[in-house]
Amino acid sequence: MIATLTMNPSMDRTIELDAPLQRGGVQRALSLTSQAAGKGVNVARALASGGLRTLAVLPGDPHDPVVLGLADGNLPHVALPIGQPLRSNLTLAEADGTTTKVNAPGPLLDAGHQRALVEAVLAAADGASWLVLAGSLPPGVAPGFYAGLVAEVRDRLGARAPRIAVDTSGEPLAALFAAGPAGTPDLIKPNAEELAELTGEGTGPELEADHERAGAAALRLVEAGAGAVLATLGSKGAVLASAAGSWHATHDPVTARSTVGAGDSALAGYLLADAAGGGPADCLRQAVAHGSAAVALPGSTIPAPEHTNPRAVTVAALPAPLPTEGKP
Numbered sequence: 001m002i003a004t005l006t007m008n009p010s011m012d013r014t015i016e017l018d019a020p021l022q023r024g025g026v027q028r029a030l031s032l033t034s035q036a037a038g039k040g041v042n043v044a045r046a047l048a049s050g051g052l053r054t055l056a057v058l059p060g061d062p063h064d065p066v067v068l069g070l071a072d073g074n075l076p077h078v079a080l081p082i083g084q085p086l087r088s089n090l091t092l093a094e095a096d097g098t099t100t101k102v103n104a105p106g107p108l109l110d111a112g113h114q115r116a117l118v119e120a121v122l123a124a125a126d127g128a129s130w131l132v133l134a135g136s137l138p139p140g141v142a143p144g145f146y147a148g149l150v151a152e153v154r155d156r157l158g159a160r161a162p163r164i165a166v167d168t169s170g171e172p173l174a175a176l177f178a179a180g181p182a183g184t185p186d187l188i189k190p191n192a193e194e195l196a197e198l199t200g201e202g203t204g205p206e207l208e209a210d211h212e213r214a215g216a217a218a219l220r221l222v223e224a225g226a227g228a229v230l231a232t233l234g235s236k237g238a239v240l241a242s243a244a245g246s247w248h249a250t251h252d253p254v255t256a257r258s259t260v261g262a263g264d265s266a267l268a269g270y271l272l273a274d275a276a277g278g279g280p281a282d283c284l285r286q287a288v289a290h291g292s293a294a295v296a297l298p299g300s301t302i303p304a305p306e307h308t309n310p311r312a313v314t315v316a317a318l319p320a321p322l323p324t325e326g327k328p
């Protein structure tokens, strides 16, 4: 069983346009769709499509549209009431595949809500194989929340603690490395921009264009305590770094329809391959197969295994980087 926590779920609203977005103008949309989402929810959805048992933990009142959407989709979940609506995030999808996303801040979660969510996660994670902590933290939640939660799960569950994967950005991501080994996850999934920001190594576009540099930056995070780093590089595939080595994978070109949820799908692909007993190169192959399948689907639609084409993925080991000095 794999448990996910989404501290800041959303109703993802996607507007499809048949012409380029006109800033400042009035445009007629082709369609408007809504999907109950948020990073941990999306990961759980992809894992469930792949046949794994999942439990998605999130804040949300019983009649919130996000929670109703999960119930409608039969996604196993535990939603804890917070007495306020969850957010809506907006995606504007243009005909050429360009997606513009505007994410709302989300509801204010007080200390009581946060403690209730931590206890629900501890119950869900007890004996699970993985716990996935994914997405931004809503207002009221300290940047060190995920780092503290990783340490608390390991401390309270001991030998029954699952491996922990984290996909977040900014201060909550940096805090994972400031908390010492108890707070560093077994797996992190930065994108190129997050990898650049976290390591001080170039910019997102530079790392996407230079996978060896991205692999070396990812390895530095392994040296800093992460069990493995799955760094996704947009259309340039992904790199995986762990103590066992580092690899790069690319996918044959796909026609991009919406990149929303591509990173979540990549993380789910990795976990599905891991659950099937795959080694690092298999996990990376499935990560890229799922990420690339996601971009070919509209809005926040998350791929099932039948949407993926793992044979379109090329995986290669990366040369060991020269020893580095200085920062992690």
Ligand SMILES: Nc1ncnc2c1ncn2[C@@H]1O[C@H](COP(=O)(O)OP(=O)(O)OP(=O)(O)O)[C@@H](O)[C@H]1O
Binding pocket: 190, 191, 192, 232, 233, 234, 235, 236, 237, 238, 251, 254, 256, 259, 260, 261, 262, 263, 264, 265, 266, 287, 288, 289, 290, 291, 292, 295
């Ligand atoms: N334009 C694209 N064409 C083909 N594949 C893509 C493209 N963008 C993303 N992918 C696939 O999706 C994976 C994840 O993409 P990306 O690095 O953009 O993640 P992300 O920024 O975390 O995504 P998001 O936050 O939108 O879910 C990539 O590793 C790749 O397999």
Ligand SMILES: O=P(O)(O)OC[C@@]1(O)O[C@H](CO)[C@@H](O)[C@@H]1O
Binding pocket: 008, 010, 012, 037, 038, 039, 042, 089, 103, 134, 135, 136, 137, 260, 261, 262, 263, 264, 300
């Ligand atoms: O604001 P966050 O929590 O960083 O990201 C939220 C979000 O953009 O992530 C998912 C795609 O990865 C969407 O379903 C959702 O709208």
